[in-house]
Amino acid sequence: MVETVSTNWSGLALVVGPGGIGSAVAAELSQSCPELKVLTAGRHGPPACSLRLDIENDRDLDRLATTLRAEEQPLRLVFNCSGRLHGPELQPEKRLQQVERSALEQQFGINAIAPILLAKAIEPLLQRNQPFHFASLSARVGSIGDNRTGGWYGYRAAKAAQNQLLRSLSIEWARRWPLATVSLLHPGTTDTALSRPFQSFVAPEKLFSPERAARQLVAVLLQQTPAQSGAFLAWDGQSIDW
Numbered sequence: 467m468v469e470t471v472s473t474n475w476s477g478l479a480l481v482v483g484p485g486g487i488g489s490a491v492a493a494e495l496s497q498s499c500p501e502l503k504v505l506t507a508g509r510h511g512p513p514a515c516s517l518r519l520d521i522e523n524d525r526d527l528d529r530l531a532t533t534l535r536a537e538e539q540p541l542r543l544v545f546n547c548s549g550r551l552h553g554p555e556l557q558p559e560k561r562l563q564q565v566e567r568s569a570l571e572q573q574f575g576i577n578a579i580a581p582i583l584l585a586k587a588i589e590p591l592l593q594r595n596q597p598f599h600f601a602s603l604s605a606r607v608g609s610i611g612d613n614r615t616g617g618w619y620g621y622r623a624a625k626a627a628q629n630q631l632l633r634s635l636s637i638e639w640a641r642r643w644p645l646a647t648v649s650l651l652h653p654g655t656t657d658t659a660l661s662r663p664f665q666s667f668v669a670p671e672k673l674f675s676p677e678r679a680a681r682q683l684v685a686v687l688l689q690q691t692p693a694q695s696g697a698f699l700a701w702d703g704q705s706i707d708w
Protein backbone atom coordinates (compact mmCIF):
# COMPACT_ATOMS: atom_id res chain seq x y z
CA MET A 467 0.00 0.00 0.00
CA VAL A 468 1.25 3.49 -0.93
CA GLU A 469 1.94 5.91 1.93
CA THR A 470 1.12 9.61 1.65
CA VAL A 471 4.26 11.63 0.89
CA SER A 472 4.40 15.14 2.31
CA THR A 473 5.96 17.57 -0.14
CA ASN A 474 6.67 21.21 -0.51
CA TRP A 475 4.47 21.69 -3.57
CA SER A 476 3.29 25.28 -3.58
CA GLY A 477 1.16 27.53 -5.80
CA LEU A 478 -2.28 26.89 -7.16
CA ALA A 479 -3.96 23.49 -7.54
CA LEU A 480 -7.22 23.05 -9.44
CA VAL A 481 -9.33 19.94 -8.87
CA VAL A 482 -12.02 19.63 -11.53
CA GLY A 483 -15.13 17.51 -10.86
CA PRO A 484 -15.63 17.57 -7.11
CA GLY A 485 -17.62 14.32 -6.94
CA GLY A 486 -16.86 11.43 -4.61
CA ILE A 487 -13.18 11.11 -5.52
CA GLY A 488 -12.60 14.74 -6.53
CA SER A 489 -13.78 16.17 -3.18
CA ALA A 490 -11.60 13.72 -1.30
CA VAL A 491 -8.61 14.51 -3.55
CA ALA A 492 -9.02 18.24 -2.86
CA ALA A 493 -9.10 17.58 0.90
CA GLU A 494 -6.10 15.24 0.70
CA LEU A 495 -4.06 17.75 -1.30
CA SER A 496 -4.81 20.52 1.21
CA GLN A 497 -3.64 18.27 4.00
CA SER A 498 -0.53 16.77 2.42
CA CYS A 499 0.65 19.94 0.64
CA PRO A 500 -0.16 22.83 2.99
CA GLU A 501 1.60 25.34 0.72
CA LEU A 502 -0.86 24.64 -2.09
CA LYS A 503 -3.95 26.77 -2.54
CA VAL A 504 -6.49 24.17 -3.65
CA LEU A 505 -9.45 25.31 -5.75
CA THR A 506 -12.27 23.05 -6.87
CA ALA A 507 -14.24 23.55 -10.07
CA GLY A 508 -17.51 22.01 -11.17
CA ARG A 509 -20.85 22.59 -12.80
CA HIS A 510 -22.58 23.64 -9.57
CA GLY A 511 -20.20 26.51 -8.74
CA PRO A 512 -19.96 28.18 -5.33
CA PRO A 513 -20.69 27.28 -2.56
CA ALA A 514 -20.39 23.63 -3.70
CA CYS A 515 -16.96 24.43 -5.15
CA SER A 516 -14.65 27.42 -5.64
CA LEU A 517 -15.29 27.97 -9.37
CA ARG A 518 -18.13 27.23 -11.76
CA LEU A 519 -16.79 25.20 -14.65
CA ASP A 520 -18.59 22.88 -17.04
CA ILE A 521 -15.75 21.19 -18.90
CA GLU A 522 -18.09 20.19 -21.69
CA ASN A 523 -18.73 23.89 -22.38
CA ASP A 524 -16.20 25.79 -24.54
CA ARG A 525 -17.14 29.19 -23.18
CA ASP A 526 -16.44 28.04 -19.61
CA LEU A 527 -13.08 26.62 -20.74
CA ASP A 528 -12.22 29.85 -22.60
CA ARG A 529 -12.70 31.84 -19.39
CA LEU A 530 -10.68 29.49 -17.19
CA ALA A 531 -7.17 30.85 -17.79
CA THR A 532 -8.30 34.41 -17.01
CA THR A 533 -9.99 33.27 -13.78
CA LEU A 534 -6.89 31.36 -12.66
CA ARG A 535 -4.53 34.18 -13.62
CA ALA A 536 -6.45 36.47 -11.23
CA GLU A 537 -5.26 34.23 -8.36
CA GLU A 538 -1.72 35.60 -8.96
CA GLN A 539 -0.03 32.32 -8.05
CA PRO A 540 1.81 29.91 -10.34
CA LEU A 541 -0.36 27.00 -11.45
CA ARG A 542 1.25 23.89 -9.90
CA LEU A 543 -1.36 21.20 -10.53
CA VAL A 544 -4.56 20.52 -12.45
CA PHE A 545 -6.28 17.26 -11.47
CA ASN A 546 -9.29 16.29 -13.55
CA CYS A 547 -11.57 14.07 -11.44
CA SER A 548 -14.68 14.51 -13.59
CA GLY A 549 -16.21 11.67 -15.54
CA ARG A 550 -19.43 9.80 -16.22
CA LEU A 551 -20.39 6.15 -16.48
CA HIS A 552 -24.17 6.38 -16.21
CA GLY A 553 -26.87 9.03 -15.97
CA PRO A 554 -30.58 9.58 -16.48
CA GLU A 555 -30.27 8.70 -20.19
CA LEU A 556 -27.00 6.82 -20.08
CA GLN A 557 -26.40 3.21 -19.12
CA PRO A 558 -23.23 1.24 -19.83
CA GLU A 559 -23.95 -1.19 -22.66
CA LYS A 560 -24.04 -4.94 -21.99
CA ARG A 561 -24.28 -5.91 -25.67
CA LEU A 562 -23.95 -4.49 -29.14
CA GLN A 563 -27.66 -3.87 -29.65
CA GLN A 564 -27.56 -1.37 -26.77
CA VAL A 565 -24.87 0.77 -28.43
CA GLU A 566 -26.37 4.16 -29.38
CA ARG A 567 -24.80 7.18 -31.11
CA SER A 568 -26.04 9.66 -28.48
CA ALA A 569 -24.60 7.61 -25.60
CA LEU A 570 -21.23 7.22 -27.37
CA GLU A 571 -21.14 10.98 -27.94
CA GLN A 572 -21.94 11.62 -24.28
CA GLN A 573 -19.25 9.20 -23.09
CA PHE A 574 -16.61 10.69 -25.38
CA GLY A 575 -17.69 14.26 -24.53
CA ILE A 576 -16.95 14.03 -20.84
CA ASN A 577 -14.43 11.18 -20.57
CA ALA A 578 -12.16 11.92 -23.56
CA ILE A 579 -12.76 15.32 -25.20
CA ALA A 580 -13.19 17.36 -21.99
CA PRO A 581 -9.82 16.42 -20.39
CA ILE A 582 -7.73 17.34 -23.47
CA LEU A 583 -9.64 20.63 -23.88
CA LEU A 584 -9.06 21.32 -20.19
CA ALA A 585 -5.33 20.91 -20.82
CA LYS A 586 -5.60 23.27 -23.80
CA ALA A 587 -7.45 25.83 -21.68
CA ILE A 588 -4.83 25.96 -18.91
CA GLU A 589 -1.74 25.74 -21.17
CA PRO A 590 -1.37 29.57 -21.41
CA LEU A 591 -0.55 29.54 -17.67
CA LEU A 592 2.43 27.16 -17.98
CA GLN A 593 5.99 28.42 -17.66
CA ARG A 594 9.10 26.64 -18.93
CA ASN A 595 10.94 27.00 -15.62
CA GLN A 596 8.05 26.02 -13.30
CA PRO A 597 7.18 22.44 -12.39
CA PHE A 598 3.59 21.54 -13.25
CA HIS A 599 1.48 18.38 -13.03
CA PHE A 600 -1.60 17.58 -15.09
CA ALA A 601 -3.40 14.45 -13.86
CA SER A 602 -6.66 12.97 -15.02
CA LEU A 603 -8.66 10.04 -13.76
CA SER A 604 -8.88 7.23 -16.25
CA ALA A 605 -10.05 3.67 -15.54
CA ARG A 606 -8.50 0.24 -15.85
CA VAL A 607 -11.48 -0.77 -18.01
CA GLY A 608 -10.12 1.73 -20.56
CA SER A 609 -7.13 -0.56 -21.09
CA ILE A 610 -7.46 -2.36 -24.43
CA GLY A 611 -4.85 -4.96 -23.46
CA ASP A 612 -6.67 -5.72 -20.20
CA ASN A 613 -10.14 -6.02 -21.78
CA ARG A 614 -11.16 -9.62 -21.17
CA THR A 615 -14.87 -9.26 -20.44
CA GLY A 616 -16.15 -6.77 -23.06
CA GLY A 617 -19.27 -4.66 -22.51
CA TRP A 618 -19.32 -1.00 -21.43
CA TYR A 619 -18.45 -0.11 -25.04
CA GLY A 620 -18.73 3.65 -24.75
CA TYR A 621 -17.08 4.16 -21.35
CA ARG A 622 -14.19 1.80 -22.16
CA ALA A 623 -13.59 3.40 -25.56
CA ALA A 624 -13.83 6.95 -24.21
CA LYS A 625 -11.29 6.26 -21.44
CA ALA A 626 -8.99 4.60 -24.02
CA ALA A 627 -9.35 7.70 -26.19
CA GLN A 628 -8.52 9.92 -23.21
CA ASN A 629 -5.40 7.83 -22.61
CA GLN A 630 -4.25 8.32 -26.20
CA LEU A 631 -5.02 12.07 -26.21
CA LEU A 632 -3.13 12.69 -22.97
CA ARG A 633 -0.25 10.46 -24.04
CA SER A 634 0.14 12.68 -27.12
CA LEU A 635 -0.07 15.71 -24.86
CA SER A 636 2.74 14.37 -22.69
CA ILE A 637 4.99 14.05 -25.76
CA GLU A 638 4.25 17.59 -26.96
CA TRP A 639 4.66 19.09 -23.49
CA ALA A 640 7.97 17.27 -22.93
CA ARG A 641 9.33 19.46 -25.77
CA ARG A 642 7.56 22.69 -24.91
CA TRP A 643 7.23 22.57 -21.11
CA PRO A 644 10.08 20.32 -19.91
CA LEU A 645 9.03 20.52 -16.25
CA ALA A 646 5.46 19.37 -16.92
CA THR A 647 4.28 15.88 -15.97
CA VAL A 648 1.10 14.31 -17.37
CA SER A 649 -0.41 11.32 -15.51
CA LEU A 650 -3.40 9.08 -16.20
CA LEU A 651 -4.55 7.51 -12.95
CA HIS A 652 -6.89 4.61 -12.16
CA PRO A 653 -8.37 5.12 -8.67
CA GLY A 654 -9.45 1.51 -8.07
CA THR A 655 -13.13 0.74 -7.55
CA THR A 656 -14.30 3.43 -5.15
CA ASP A 657 -17.56 3.87 -3.31
CA THR A 658 -19.11 6.84 -5.15
CA ALA A 659 -22.30 7.61 -7.06
CA LEU A 660 -20.52 6.54 -10.25
CA SER A 661 -19.81 2.97 -9.12
CA ARG A 662 -22.81 2.46 -6.81
CA PRO A 663 -25.07 0.59 -9.27
CA PHE A 664 -22.25 -1.86 -10.06
CA GLN A 665 -20.81 -2.57 -6.61
CA SER A 666 -22.53 -5.93 -6.14
CA PHE A 667 -19.76 -7.44 -8.33
CA VAL A 668 -17.00 -6.04 -6.09
CA ALA A 669 -15.58 -7.81 -3.03
CA PRO A 670 -15.94 -5.48 0.00
CA GLU A 671 -12.18 -5.43 0.63
CA LYS A 672 -11.63 -4.25 -2.98
CA LEU A 673 -14.02 -1.29 -2.67
CA PHE A 674 -12.14 1.82 -1.52
CA SER A 675 -13.63 4.71 0.42
CA PRO A 676 -13.17 8.01 -1.46
CA GLU A 677 -10.74 9.11 1.29
CA ARG A 678 -8.58 6.03 0.84
CA ALA A 679 -8.67 6.34 -2.96
CA ALA A 680 -7.64 10.01 -2.68
CA ARG A 681 -4.78 9.21 -0.30
CA GLN A 682 -3.45 6.58 -2.68
CA LEU A 683 -3.88 8.74 -5.79
CA VAL A 684 -2.17 11.76 -4.27
CA ALA A 685 0.70 9.56 -3.05
CA VAL A 686 1.21 8.20 -6.58
CA LEU A 687 0.89 11.67 -8.11
CA LEU A 688 3.48 13.21 -5.79
CA GLN A 689 6.03 10.64 -6.93
CA GLN A 690 5.69 11.44 -10.63
CA THR A 691 8.43 13.40 -12.37
CA PRO A 692 8.71 14.74 -15.95
CA ALA A 693 10.74 11.61 -16.84
CA GLN A 694 7.57 9.52 -16.22
CA SER A 695 5.21 11.87 -18.04
CA GLY A 696 2.51 10.09 -20.06
CA ALA A 697 2.19 7.08 -17.74
CA PHE A 698 -1.07 5.19 -17.13
CA LEU A 699 -0.89 4.11 -13.48
CA ALA A 700 -3.12 2.37 -10.96
CA TRP A 701 -3.76 3.53 -7.38
CA ASP A 702 -0.78 1.45 -6.17
CA GLY A 703 1.64 3.03 -8.63
CA GLN A 704 1.70 -0.02 -10.93
CA SER A 705 1.75 0.66 -14.64
CA ILE A 706 -1.38 -0.45 -16.57
CA ASP A 707 -1.24 -1.97 -20.05
CA TRP A 708 -2.59 0.46 -22.70
Ligand SMILES: NC(=O)c1ccc[n+]([C@@H]2O[C@H](COP(=O)([O-])OP(=O)(O)OC[C@H]3O[C@@H](n4cnc5c(N)ncnc54)[C@H](OP(=O)(O)O)[C@@H]3O)[C@@H](O)[C@H]2O)c1
Nearest residue numbers: 483484485486487509520521548549603655656658660661
Ligand atom coordinates in the same frame (compact mmCIF):
# COMPACT_ATOMS: atom_id res chain seq x y z
N1 LIG B 1 -15.63 5.30 -8.62
C1 LIG B 1 -14.95 4.35 -9.24
O1 LIG B 1 -15.01 3.16 -8.87
C2 LIG B 1 -14.07 4.69 -10.41
C3 LIG B 1 -13.30 3.65 -10.98
C4 LIG B 1 -12.48 3.95 -12.07
C5 LIG B 1 -12.42 5.24 -12.57
N2 LIG B 1 -13.19 6.22 -12.00
C6 LIG B 1 -13.12 7.58 -12.57
O2 LIG B 1 -12.88 8.51 -11.54
C7 LIG B 1 -13.48 9.78 -11.89
C8 LIG B 1 -14.28 10.30 -10.70
O3 LIG B 1 -15.37 9.42 -10.47
P1 LIG B 1 -16.19 9.39 -9.11
O4 LIG B 1 -16.27 7.98 -8.75
O5 LIG B 1 -15.68 10.41 -8.16
O6 LIG B 1 -17.63 9.81 -9.68
P2 LIG B 1 -18.65 10.94 -9.22
O7 LIG B 1 -18.78 10.96 -7.74
O8 LIG B 1 -19.86 10.71 -10.05
O9 LIG B 1 -17.91 12.28 -9.67
C9 LIG B 1 -17.83 12.68 -11.00
C10 LIG B 1 -17.76 14.18 -11.01
O10 LIG B 1 -17.65 14.65 -12.35
C11 LIG B 1 -18.41 15.83 -12.44
N3 LIG B 1 -18.75 16.20 -13.79
C12 LIG B 1 -19.48 15.50 -14.68
N4 LIG B 1 -19.63 16.21 -15.80
C13 LIG B 1 -18.97 17.38 -15.61
C14 LIG B 1 -18.76 18.52 -16.41
N5 LIG B 1 -19.27 18.63 -17.63
N6 LIG B 1 -18.03 19.55 -15.91
C15 LIG B 1 -17.53 19.46 -14.67
N7 LIG B 1 -17.68 18.42 -13.86
C16 LIG B 1 -18.40 17.38 -14.33
C17 LIG B 1 -19.65 15.48 -11.64
O11 LIG B 1 -20.36 16.63 -11.31
P3 LIG B 1 -21.94 16.83 -11.61
O12 LIG B 1 -22.56 16.79 -10.25
O13 LIG B 1 -21.99 18.17 -12.25
O14 LIG B 1 -22.39 15.72 -12.51
C18 LIG B 1 -19.01 14.85 -10.42
O15 LIG B 1 -18.62 15.85 -9.51
C19 LIG B 1 -14.26 9.53 -13.18
O16 LIG B 1 -13.49 9.95 -14.28
C20 LIG B 1 -14.42 8.03 -13.21
O17 LIG B 1 -14.55 7.55 -14.53
C21 LIG B 1 -14.00 5.97 -10.93
